[in-house]
Amino acid sequence: MKIELNVNGKDYSIEIEEHLRLIDLLRDKLNLTGTKEGCGEGECGACTVIMDGRIVNSCLVMAFQAHKSKIITIEGVEDEDIKNAFIEEGAVQCGFCTPGMILAAKSLLDKNENPSEQDIREAISGNLCRCTGYNKIVSAIKKAAEIKRGGRNV
Amino acid sequence: MYRRIKKVLGGDILKKRGKGIGVTFYGTGYGNGFPDVSRAYARLLEDGKVEILVGATEVGQGAKTVMVQIASETLNIPIEDVILVNEDTSKAPDAGTAAASRQTYNSGNAVKIACENLKDNILQEAKKILNVNSKIGLVCEKGSVYVKTYPSKKVSFKEIANINNNLKGEGVFIAHTTQMDENGQGAPYWPYTFAACAVEVEVDTETGEVTILRAKLVLDVGKAVNPTLVEGQIDGGFAMGVGYALMEDVGLKDGKMLNSSFEKYIIPTSLDIPNIEKVLIEYPEDTAPYGAKGIGEPVLLPVAPAILNAIYDAIGVRFYEIPVTCEKILLQLNKG
Ligand code: FES
Numbered sequence: 485m486k487i488e489l490n491v492n493g494k495d496y497s498i499e500i501e502e503h504l505r506l507i508d509l510l511r512d513k514l515n516l517t518g519t520k521e522g523c524g525e526g527e528c529g530a531c532t533v534i535m536d537g538r539i540v541n542s543c544l545v546m547a548f549q550a551h552k553s554k555i556i557t558i559e560g561v562e563d564e565d566i567k568n569a570f571i572e573e574g575a576v577q578c579g580f581c582t583p584g585m586i587l588a589a590k591s592l593l594d595k596n597e598n599p600s601e602q603d604i605r606e607a608i609s610g611n612l613c614r615c616t617g618y619n620k621i622v623s624a625i626k627k628a629a630e631i632k633r634g635g636r637n638v
Numbered sequence: 639m640y641r642r643i644k645k646v647l648g649g650d651i652l653k654k655r656g657k658g659i660g661v662t663f664y665g666t667g668y669g670n671g672f673p674d675v676s677r678a679y680a681r682l683l684e685d686g687k688v689e690i691l692v693g694a695t696e697v698g699q700g701a702k703t704v705m706v707q708i709a710s711e712t713l714n715i716p717i718e719d720v721i722l723v724n725e726d727t728s729k730a731p732d733a734g735t736a737a738a739s740r741q742t743y744n745s746g747n748a749v750k751i752a753c754e755n756l757k758d759n760i761l762q763e764a765k766k767i768l769n770v771n772s773k774i775g776l777v778c779e780k781g782s783v784y785v786k787t788y789p790s791k792k793v794s795f796k797e798i799a800n801i802n803n804n805l806k807g808e809g810v811f812i813a814h815t816t817q818m819d820e821n822g823q824g825a826p827y828w829p830y831t832f833a834a835c836a837v838e839v840e841v842d843t844e845t846g847e848v849t850i851l852r853a854k855l856v857l858d859v860g861k862a863v864n865p866t867l868v869e870g871q872i873d874g875g876f877a878m879g880v881g882y883a884l885m886e887d888v889g890l891k892d893g894k895m896l897n898s899s900f901e902k903y904i905i906p907t908s909l910d911i912p913n914i915e916k917v918l919i920e921y922p923e924d925t926a927p928y929g930a931k932g933i934g935e936p937v938l939l940p941v942a943p944a945i946l947n948a949i950y951d952a953i954g955v956r957f958y959e960i961p962v963t964c965e966k967i968l969l970q971l972n973k974g
């Protein structure tokens with residue numbers, strides 16, 4: 485079957501098999517390998533992408549369900565504030581969870597530029613990280629929010 | 639008013655708080671007689687930068703950063719002038735595994751020795767170029783060598799490399815590791831890292847859930863080569879300790895794993911981990927590169943004992959088996 489979708493601002497019209505998952509479409513067909521597969525069963529959030537403004541686990545979405553939708557993957561995140569804050573705070577260790585974390589952070593900050601610590605912890609609670617213990621990720625998102633509100637110029 | 643107080647009191651009774659500490663010491667490296675050797679090469683490049691070859695694997699812990707820092711410190715050159723090749727087995731010599739909390743100490747030592755040897759060769763060459771009788775009066779700084787008492791008498795690493803393109807240094811570090819006797823006595827490791835953890839927990843006596851309210855971790859690091867990375871290791875190790883104490887269970891049965899997916903093998907999320915007050919104690923270790931000891935695993939070890947002690951303080955039940963899950967807590971509470 486054929487689907488149409490927009491990924492990171494680019495329109496695609498692609499022939500897919502019915503059983504294809506969105507994560508396979510992104511990684512194998514569009515070569516956007518920044519999206520990671522951790523568990524393949526909706527538990528870890530490594531495969532997080534933004535679909536029509538909402539974060540989804542791309543391992544649980546079938547590719548055909550993305551027909552006519554707008555997807556943002558880590559490759560399409562133009563927001564340098566979040567990425568820089570992650571680097572500055574030391575919020576990246578092995579990096580496997582990072583694409584998903586950044587998309588979860590983006591989705592939060594798109595809606596709320598002044599999140600509390602609890603808001604941040606809830607926003608990334610669907611994204612598992614084995615390395616960082618989350619604290620530096622939380623402070624990175626706090627910092628990104630601060631920069632966005634004009635607290636500091638980078 | 640009366641009803642409100644009653645409610646608050648009720649809340650207090652359902653949720654009990656306790657504090658606990660855990661203190662551990664842990665050897666850096668493989669230890670116990672298992673051979674533990676790290677190798678590194680340093681080479682002066684044509685453009686005056688220095689190439690470091692060392693098979694220290696980066697897994698997110700920061701080996702790449704720390705090796706570059708150690709080389710830059712030893713040769714007194716900017717970080718940007720260190721070119722690290724660390725994960726190419728056709729070029730980099732073996733530096734053992736990124737395990738046993740050993741890369742900073744063991745491979746860091748190898749890098750330091752390689753750089754010292756290279757520095758010696760650079761100074762030897764500079765001595766000839768600057769026409770002085772000994773290396774003693776020479777200073778190595780920011781990619782140049784000059785005469786201490788006559789600083790304008792100077793030659794850059796680049797100029798030295800153009801005169802001699804074969805300046806190298808090798809570093810081999812062999813760690814102390816001896817086997818214990820049949821009674822488990824001996825001196826298996828050197829050095830040891832000490833760590834202490836304190837936590838305050840709240841146990842919900844209705845659901846068995848344990849919440850970590852506050853945490854403090856004190857770590858004797860020898861020297862924090864990169865304090866941000868050490869903090870990252872503390873945060874990560876603490877979270878692993880929380881999982882180890884309260885959640886994580888592979889559930890081995892007849893040699894098979896029962897909990898082989900994240901649906902059943904539960905690890906902490908961002909909501910399970912508090913902010914951690916961190917204290918780094920810097921008491922440099924003589925045999926270590928700039929005093930830095932292994933810290934990767936030591937940060938994790940005192941966490942579970944601290945949590946189990948805090949649970950005991952809260953509800954008076956001693957657990958001897960981990961993970962202390964909600965079910966196990968409820969089972970114990972309903973017993974008595
Ligand atoms: S890979 Fe999709 S949630 Fe883990």
Ligand code: FES
Binds near residue numbers: 613
């Ligand atoms: S940085 Fe390794 S899983 Fe998050």
